Structures are given as C-alpha cells and as structure tokens.
Amino acid sequence: MSNEPPIPNADPRYFGLTADGWARVLAPLLVGLLALGAWEWAVRANDVPSYILPGPVEVWNTLLRDWHTLSVSLGITLQITFAALLVAAVLGLLLAVLFAQSRVVELSLFPYAVILQVTPIVAIAPLIIIWVNDVRIALLICAWIVAFFPILSNTTIGLNSADHNLLDLFRLYGATRWQVLTRLRLPTAMPFFLAGLKISGGLALIGAIVAEFVAGTGGSASGLAYRILEAGYQLQIPRMFAALLLVSATGIAIFLVMTLISHLALRSWHESAMTREKG
Amino acid sequence: MPDTTSLIRPLVTLRGVEKRYRNGTLAVRGVDLAIGQGEFVSLLGPSGCGKSTLLRIIAGLIDASAGTIEWPSAMHDARGRPERSIGFVFQEPTLMPWAGALANVMLPLRLAGVPKSEAADRAATALAAVGLAGFEKAYPRALSGGMKMRVSIARALVTKPRILLMDEPFAALDEITRFKLNNDLLELWERERFTTIFVTHSVFESVYLSQRIVVMAARPGRVVHDIPIEDPYPRGESFRTSAEYAAQCRVVSRALSEAMAA
Numbered sequence: 315m316s317n318e319p320p321i322p323n324a325d326p327r328y329f330g331l332t333a334d335g336w337a338r339v340l341a342p343l344l345v346g347l348l349a350l351g352a353w354e355w356a357v358r359a360n361d362v363p364s365y366i367l368p369g370p371v372e373v374w375n376t377l378l379r380d381w382h383t384l385s386v387s388l389g390i391t392l393q394i395t396f397a398a399l400l401v402a403a404v405l406g407l408l409l410a411v412l413f414a415q416s417r418v419v420e421l422s423l424f425p426y427a428v429i430l431q432v433t434p435i436v437a438i439a440p441l442i443i444i445w446v447n448d449v450r451i452a453l454l455i456c457a458w459i460v461a462f463f464p465i466l467s468n469t470t471i472g473l474n475s476a477d478h479n480l481l482d483l484f485r486l487y488g489a490t491r492w493q494v495l496t497r498l499r500l501p502t503a504m505p506f507f508l509a510g511l512k513i514s515g516g517l518a519l520i521g522a523i524v525a526e527f528v529a530g531t532g533g534s535a536s537g538l539a540y541r542i543l544e545a546g547y548q549l550q551i552p553r554m555f556a557a558l559l560l561v562s563a564t565g566i567a568i569f570l571v572m573t574l575i576s577h578l579a580l581r582s583w584h585e586s587a588m589t590r591e592k593g
Numbered sequence: 594m595p596d597t598t599s600l601i602r603p604l605v606t607l608r609g610v611e612k613r614y615r616n617g618t619l620a621v622r623g624v625d626l627a628i629g630q631g632e633f634v635s636l637l638g639p640s641g642c643g644k645s646t647l648l649r650i651i652a653g654l655i656d657a658s659a660g661t662i663e664w665p666s667a668m669h670d671a672r673g674r675p676e677r678s679i680g681f682v683f684q685e686p687t688l689m690p691w692a693g694a695l696a697n698v699m700l701p702l703r704l705a706g707v708p709k710s711e712a713a714d715r716a717a718t719a720l721a722a723v724g725l726a727g728f729e730k731a732y733p734r735a736l737s738g739g740m741k742m743r744v745s746i747a748r749a750l751v752t753k754p755r756i757l758l759m760d761e762p763f764a765a766l767d768e769i770t771r772f773k774l775n776n777d778l779l780e781l782w783e784r785e786r787f788t789t790i791f792v793t794h795s796v797f798e799s800v801y802l803s804q805r806i807v808v809m810a811a812r813p814g815r816v817v818h819d820i821p822i823e824d825p826y827p828r829g830e831s832f833r834t835s836a837e838y839a840a841q842c843r844v845v846s847r848a849l850s851e852a853m854a855a
Binding site: 477479480482483484485486487488489493497498501504582583584585 | 649652653654679681683685687689690691692700701703704705732733734752
C-alpha cells in the first residue's frame with residue numbers, strides 16, 4: 315500500500331555499498347582511467363612536447379612539485395569563494411525574507427536583482443576593480459554578485475510556497491507575522507534555500523576565478539586563476555594544467571559538501587532526500 | 594428528543610449570511626442557522642453548494658458579504674470572534690512535514706504562548722486520545738493517511754475548543770479507515786461533547802454521525818432542509834446495519850435529490 319512507510323533498502327552490501335552503489339562509483343572511475351590512459355599514450359606515442367600538451371603523469375608530478383605555490387593560491391581562491399558564498403547566503407536570505415514581508419518591496423527591488431544577475435561579470439569586474447581599492451574586497455564583490463541571485467530567487471519562491479491551509483490554520487490561531495515566518499515560511503523555504511546554495515557554491519568559485527583573471531594580481535596574494543595566467547605567459551603548460559586540476563577539484567568538493575549539507579538538513583522529512591525502493 | 598434546536602442554547606447563530614466572491618459568484622445566500630451547544634451537525638450537499646464556504650465563514654477565515662454571525666459574548670475577542678476556541682480539520686491532514694506528530698499537535702498551544710513542556714504534555718494526551726500514543730516522534734511521511742488525519746484531529750482538539758469544524762475530513766480515505774475514524778470521532782464527541790459542524794457529501798456518513806443534518810442546494814448555495822436524526826448514541830456497527838439507519842438514509846437521500854433538482 316502506498317500509505318505504508320518505505321521499506322529500508324535490503325539489498326546485500328559489499329564493503330558498505332550495494333552492487334548498484336559500486337557500479338555507480340566504479341563505472342565513471344573506469345571511464346576516467348581509460349581516458350587518462352589514452353591521453354598519456356597519445357602524448358608519448360606522438361612525442362607531443364609538454365608546452366603543447368603535457369600527459370597526465372607530468373601534470374601530476376608538476377602538481378606535487380609546485381604544491382607549495384599552488385596550495386597558497388588555492389587557499390586564497392577558497393577564502394574568496396567561501397566569503398562570497400557566506401555573504402550571498404546571508405544577504406540572499408535576509409532580502410528574501412524582506413520580499414516575503416512586503417509585496418511592494420519585492421516588486422520594487424526584484425528587477426534590480428535580475429539586472430545584477432544578467433549583467434556579465436566579466437564586463438563589470440574591471441569597473442569594480444577600479445572602484446574598490448582593496449583587490450580582495452573587489453574579488454569578493456564580483457564572486458558575490460554571481461552567487462547571490464540563485465539564493466535570493468530560490469528562497470523567495472520557497473517563502474511564498476507555504477501551504478495555504480497551514481497559513482489559514484496559523485491565522486485561525488491568531489499567529490503573529492513573526493510566528494508565521496519562523497514556524498511556517500522559513501521551514502517551507504529550507505529545501506529551496508539549500509537548492510540555491512548548491513548552485514551558488516559552484517557559481518561563487520566561477521565568479522572568484524573570473525574576477526581573478528580580470529584583476530590579474532601578481533605577488534604572493536594571488537589565487538589559482540593568476541597561476542593559470544602566469545603559467546600561460548611562461549609557457550609552463552603542465553603547471554597550467556595542475557592549477558586547472560585544482561580548480562575543478564575544488565568545484566567538485568564544493569558541490570559534494572553542499573549536497574551533504576542539504577541531505578543532512580532534509581533527510582528526516584523532505585522528498586528530495588528520501589531513499590526509495592526502485593520498482 | 595424532539596427538535597434539538599429549540600431546546601439547546603445556541604453556540605453560534607447565523608442570520609441572513611451571504612457570501613459573494615470578488616468575481617461575482619454568489620457562494621451562499623440568506624443562510625439562517627443556529628447550532629446548539631454540544632450539537633453534532635452535518636452540512637450535506639452537492640459540490641458547489643457553499644458548505645465549505647459557510648464553514649470558513651463560521652471559522653472567521655473569510656468574511657461574510659452580508660448577514661451576521663453571533664457567538665455567546667463570553668467567547669469574544671477584540672474583533673467579536675470566538676477567541677482560539679475553534680478547532681478546524683481540513684480535507685487534507687495539513688501537517689507540517691518538517692515536524693513530528695507531537696510537534697504538529699503542539700502548534701496551536703505554542704502559537705498561544707503555552708510553555709514548551711506544558712504544551713508537550715497536553716499534546717501527548719491529545720495524541721493518545723486519538724489512538725496514536727507511541728507515535729509522538731513519527732514524521733507525517735511515515736504515517737498512513739488515516740493516522741495523519743488522527744494527528745490533524747488531535748491538533749484541532751488540543752486547545753479544548755468549544756467548537757470543532759470539519760471540512761470533509763475523511764473524504765480522501767478508504768472506506769474501512771473511514772468507518773474506523775467515524776467510530777473514534779463519535780467516541781471522542783460523546784466523551785467531551787464539543788459542538789461539531791461536519792461538512793460532508795456522503796449521506797451515509799452524515800446519518801451515522803449526526804444529531805441533525807442541514808441539507809444545502811447549489812447555485813446559489815442555500816439551506817433547503819434541516820433533518821433531525823434522533824437515534825440514540827452510542828451508535829456502533831449495529832446501528833450501521835439497522836433498518837432504522839437505512840430508513841433515515843432514504844429520507845436524507847430524498848431530501849438531497851430534491852435539493853439537487855431545485
């Protein structure tokens with residue numbers, strides 16, 4: 315019967331994962347290894363010089379050799395990304411709450427949030443870098459602009475999707491605006507906010523990288539994008555690939571962390587975090 | 594027991610109640626109705642007859658376009674409505690999916706500022722009264738349709754309301770579950786005697802439960818019959834299979850057919 319609680323997954327497990335789970339991990343891994351092998355073979359067989367295309371082994375060795383410089387840059391890019399994401403989450407949430415309280419505020423401000431979103435960050439980054447003296451603050455603003463909108467727009471929709479009967483119920487019991495917000499609208503908006511956060515996590519990284527490219531800051535306080543630029547100028551292509559590898563790995567890590575946060579926050583009640591028997 | 598309305602002091606009295614929606618639809622017109630204290634009344638009618646609208650007007654969720662709704666003066670809040678003494682059960686269980694059964698039942702008390710521990714005690718008692726002791730922590734998604742409806746009823750009764758308003762609460766449930774909930778609701782009502790207005794489109798359900806059936810017709814929504822059901826309580830399975838019950842159902846069915854033809 316559809317009303318029964320879902321039956322827990324009873325498939326046999328090998329080393330903590332089901333056969334399906336292992337296939338999900340191993341199949342893409344195998345594809346990746348094959349592709350890397352083919353790449354390495356192609357580079358060696360054709361004697362491609364490393365300033366055109368380095369093989370994966372050389373990229374890995376460069377990553378280990380230059381780890382000191384690259385890890386400092388990674389730290390700086392991560393700082394900007396997470397600071398931007400945090401500001402985007404807090405401001406996005408606060409502004410969405412403000413929108414939910416007053417239709418007039420929403421109608422008058424939302425178009426500007428859209429303008430902020432549709433203006434290409436590459437086009438306004440130079441202006442921001444000129445206007446703001448501190449480069450780090452400028453980079454943070456750029457990353458924030460990109461990361462801000464999904465959180466704002468998702469949370470606004472979430473706050474407005476509270477069940478109408480529940481709203482009536484709150485009214486029946488004379489709930490204050492504050493009670494409706496904290497006990498009904500915010501919990502309803504939670505899955506929407508987390509979905510926005512997941513998108514914004516990746517966007518904040520992209521925003522930070524793009525802004526670093528435009529700023530092109532040198533010296534010790536430069537992020538991964540500057541390392542890529544620098545390596546390009548110096549024809550140190552293996553190092554360029556190593557930096558690129560770190561950017562991708564960071565993006566994947568952010569996505570996984572956001573997915574985990576979302577799962578932990580919603581697993582007890584929301585459909586999106588349910589494990590279901592496959593029919 | 595003859596005409597119940599003249600004997601029992603009315604809890605709520607509707608006079609000339611009319612509701613016209615902004616798009617011009619006349620949902621109900623000229624409704625005069627007195628609901629006695631402790632009475633179990635069903636509003637029966639075809640869809641579109643305004644029975645849900647009437648229930649929401651009584652709850653104060655929507656305002657009437659014309660007419661008055663009177664409550665005993667002891668129950669008034671600042672706006673002349675009965676203060677937090679209404680329990681409402683929707684057709685859907687309408688539970689907060691992020692909260693467990695106990696937290697859902699605690700909601701009306703918490704909104705009224707009752708301290709958490711006291712609210713939890715009272716909510717646990719209410720859950721036990723609907724047969725859900727031991728399910729305090731269960732999330733709505735883990736409960737069956739009937740159990741969710743029980744949580745919803747516990748939430749409506751946790752404030753000890755003077756009046757319980759139910760808007761086709763069991764319409765989405767299967768028949769076996771519905772019969773069980775009918776019996777359990779009657780048992781609760783016989784114990785506490787809270788005034789109940791029960792909206793339904795089922796003749797059989799209304800005859801089984803009520804002391805009185807108000808039959809409504811559509812376009813515009815209006816009251817066309819007021820039929821007392823004088824069979825004594827408790828009404829169990831023997832009543833459901835009795836000739837008396839069948840006869841009452843025939844009477845009410847005929848009234849409903851008339852209402853639909855009118």
